[in-house]
Amino acid sequence: MTHKLLETPSPALAGDTAMPPERPADMPTQSLKSLSEGFPRTPISPSGVKSSAFKRWSVVGSALLLSAFAIYEMRGVFLLGGLTPLEYLVLVLFAINFCWIALAFCAGIAGMISIIRGKKSAAEQVELNTRTAILMPTYNESPDRVFAAVETMALALADTPDGHAFDWFILSDTTDPEVALAEEHAFWLLREVTAGKARVYYRRRRKNVARKAGNVADFCRRWGSSYDHLLVLDADSVMETSTIVSLARRMQADPDAGLIQTIPALIKGTTLMARVQQFAARFYGPVIGTGLAWWVQKEGNFWGHNAIIRTEAFMKAAGLPHLSGKPPFGGHILSHDFVEAALIRRAGWSVKIAADLYGSYEECPPSIIDMAVRDRRWCQGNLQHTRVLPAKGLHWVSRMHLVTGIMSYLSSPFWLMLILSGLLLALQAHYIRPEYFSDQFSLYPTWPVMDSDRALRLFYITMGVLFGPKIFGLLLLVFDNKTCKALGGRLRIALSTITEVILSAMIAPIMMFIHCGAVLSILFGRDSGWSPQRRDDGSLPWKDLIYRHRWHMIAGLLLGYAAILDSLTLLAWMSPALVGLWLAVPLSAATASGLIGQWFKDRKILATPEEVNEPAIVAAASARREYYAEALSESWNVPMLLGNTELMALHMSIMDKLPTHVPGSPIEPLEAIARVKVHEAQCQTSLLALLSRQELGYVLGNPLLMKHMQHLPEAYADDDLVTIC
Known part of the structure; x- marks a missing residue:
């Protein structure tokens, strides 16, 4: 294989380099206690960063009113017999959880x-005169997936009149030496295919400081100033050519x-969970x-990938x-x-979500584990964001995004506490003798009663x-005749919906x-580390599944026993x-099984339009992945x-x-x-046996150490062995 590869001159060997010339620029670290000088900037357009108060308060205000009504009703359920401390706790927990879901419900109405x-932004037809760097950060991922996707998107983009405006960068933080060398091999193949058509580059950091954020920041400080925009992808991202160009045009049109x-669609799920x-x-x-x-x-907000960023805004304001x-609360910011x-919004630039722009895809985890x-x-x-929330100058909507991220995990402990409090309330009513007569004089006893009719009505409202968002989405789907037909008809869609629910x-x-376990682990000071994500096979041995879910089963049995007591x-x-x-x-095993997932796929259960009619760019990337894998x-x-x-x-x-090494x-x-x-x-043989995988990964990125290794003998000579003995 090596000999065959080296028969064809490599662009790198011919004098080209894996990265373009550096153009260093500063990306200052931002303070959470003060704004940098000159921020917030003055917008170029008078309405550049202004939002409609009507839209904002029609959703947030509706959510607040709906929550206030539900909390009032819940209080009325308990107030009939007087509020006890435990009922106050249930009321507070209910208020927190209901406010959380009410905002999503009201946003869902607006979305529907x-x-x-069906109002969409006008298509931008202007010629691109800006330059965009498309970044694909990767960390111990399958090189065949990453490089096949980049090749497919790069060549498709090169065939358009706007291809000249984009450069492609694979930014590796890989530490596994085998994966690192496979990435270099794949890059050599990629350069051969794209030579003269698209500009593709590759850089593997020697030290993955600050993880993905540090990876992108390193690129910005060394090469970012050469580009007007950064289009950030993920290792499993695929994006239509028209979507890439539209993002660049929108950014160019709005200074x-x-x-x-973008809002990525999930694709290529093989397991039932996916x-x-x-x-x-x-x-x-x-x-x-x-x-x-x-x-x-x-x-708006940023979800880490499938988005375009103005380089000036990112480098000046987002260090x-x-x-x-x-860690876990200190150190580098993970989310x-x-x-x-x-x-970026604090500094005076807008942050928008292009909900009307399709053709942005990513994959999802294959299992519960x-x-x-x-x-x-x-x-x-997200819990680190509690340290960011008080930052000076943040827009209140940006703070809401941070709170939403925090609540996406804290809501689980709140729901659990609400369940346990309700269970205790039921057990209290069943086992503890009520105090019929209080210390105050009364001709009638105080009965521990609740308004059952009101409680049932509130239950229906809460459900x-x-x-609500599921119902809205289903209604839109049912009235879309074309999509219904592609997915096998409304009966098949109903079956898919029931299965999903x-x-x-x-x-x-x-x-x-x-999530409760994760929150507790963080509160006790345990750091998460950084493990590469599995994307295809989600299966695990039964022994591992039993170990990982043992506390979940025990908790279920204890809760069931407590319910039976009532x-x-x-x-x-x-x-x-x-x-x-x-x-x-068994649920974890079944949902992680590719065979069970294929059974559902064959019957078009849980099918999506992108699965039934696979986008051409996705199909092409899959086909090229087979080539790279071989x-x-x-x-x-x-x-x-x-x-x-x-x-x-x-x-x-x-x-x-x-x-x-910097002195x-x-x-x-x-x-x-x-x-x-x-x-x-x-000798080389003994050294390779002595180095750990992580150490070897570091050595592979150090030219002096590699040259030293190259000059070592391959193995001990016989005389050396005798001397050593």
């Missing part, structure tokens, strides 16, 4: 109306726009997303601060996207608010306990939330590099050109140990 009206976020997420996101997500875009307007203290959007791993990291990052209801209590009726009422906990292990099946390895001068030269040309900067333990091992080694 906007979708029905006050700092960031424009298909449930796909279906929900495709038909319920746009209702909430469009409603969110409608009322937040110029104070993330380092939070004081140790950087929300904070970056808030800082993979969702738990991802959410653990997101939970830590309507909770499931049942599975989501069963998975929800498991995720509630997972009555079988209470158990029946709680069973929708308990069944998922009781069946956590080509990388016998990829480069370290002995191959050390034994081939030309291949080593190619590796050196692709390597990041940062200096090995005066601290040396990290990994770096120091790797250096010692390399300099003390007697």
Whole structure:
């Protein structure tokens, strides 16, 4: 394989480099206590950063009124017999949880109306005179997925009149040496295919400081000033050519726009869990997303990828601060996207959500376990936002986005406390003898009663608010004849909806306990770390599933036992939330199974339009992925590099050109140990056996250490072995 690859001259070997010439520029760290000089900037357009107060308060005000009514009704349920301390606790918890779902409900109404009206922005036909860098950050991902997607999108974009306005960058933070070398091999293949058609570049950082945010910031400080815009993707992102061009045109046309976020559609789900997420996101997500875009307007949000950013705004205003203290609440900000959007808006640029722009795709976790791993990291990052909330100068809507992120995980403990408080209330009424006569004089006893009719009415209202966005999305789907026909008819859609509701209801209590565990873990000071995300296969051995879900099953049994202590009726009422906990292990196994997912796919259950009629760009990327997977099946390895001068030269040309060590900067333990091992080694074979994977990953990015390794003998000579013995 090596010999075959080196028969064709490489662009890198021919004098080209893996990255363009650097153009260093400053990206100052922002303070949360004060604004940088010159901020907020004066908008170029008088309405550049102004939003409609009517839209804003029609959603937020409606949510507040609806919440006030529900809280009043809940108080009325208890007030009939007088409020006890436990009832006050239930009332407070209910208020918190209801306010959380009321905002989504009211935004869903606005979203449904906007979708029905069907008003879209006028298509921009102006010629692009700006330059956009399209960034694909990656961390220990499958190179075949990443490079196939970049090749497909880059070549499709190159075939348009606007292809000259875009450059492509794969920004690697990979630490696994095998994956790192496979990335270099894939980049060599990518350069061969795109030569003369598209400009593609690759850089692997030697130290992944500050994770993804640090990866993008490193690019900005070294190359960002060469570009007007940054279009940030994720390792599983695919975007239509028309969408990429539209984003660049919108950014060029609006000099006050700092960031424009698309609403990605989920695609290529193979497991049942992934298909449930796909279906929900495709038909319920746009209702909430469009409603969110409608009322937040110029104070939108950033979800970390599939968005375009004005480079000037990002570099001047979004340099993330380092939070004081140790992780999990201190250190680098993990959920950087929300904070970056808030800082860009604070500095006087608009942040918008392009709900009307389609053709933006991403994938989703294949199992409950993979969702738990991802959410653990997101939970830590979102709880860090409690340190960002008091920041000076943030727009109140930006603060609401931060609160929403925090509540997306704190809502689980609040829901659990509400369930437990309600259960205690029922057990109290059943087992504790009521105090019929108070200390005050009264001719009649004080009975512990509730307004049951009012309680039942409030239950229906709460369920309507909770499931409202699903109902809105389903109504829009049912009246869309073309989509219904493509998905197999309304009966098949009804079956898909029932399947999604049942599975989501069963998975929800498991995720509630997972989020509760994550919150507790963070409060006790445990850092999440940074693990690569699985994207295809979600299966795990039964032994691992039992271990991971053991507390969920135990919690379900304890809650069921507590319900039985009151009555079988209470158990029946709680069973929708308990069944998922009781069946956590088989449910987790079934939803992570590719075979079960394929069974549902064959019957068009939980189908989406993108699955039935796969977008051409997605199909092309999948086809090219097979090519890369086959080509990388016998990829480069370290002995191959050390034994081939030309291949080593190619590796050196692709390597990041940062200096090995800045004088005066601290040396990290990994770096120091790797250096010692390399300099003390007697031969390549013993050194490769001695280096850990992480150390080898570091050495592969250090030219001096690689040259030293190259000059070592391949193995001990016989005389050396005798001497050592």
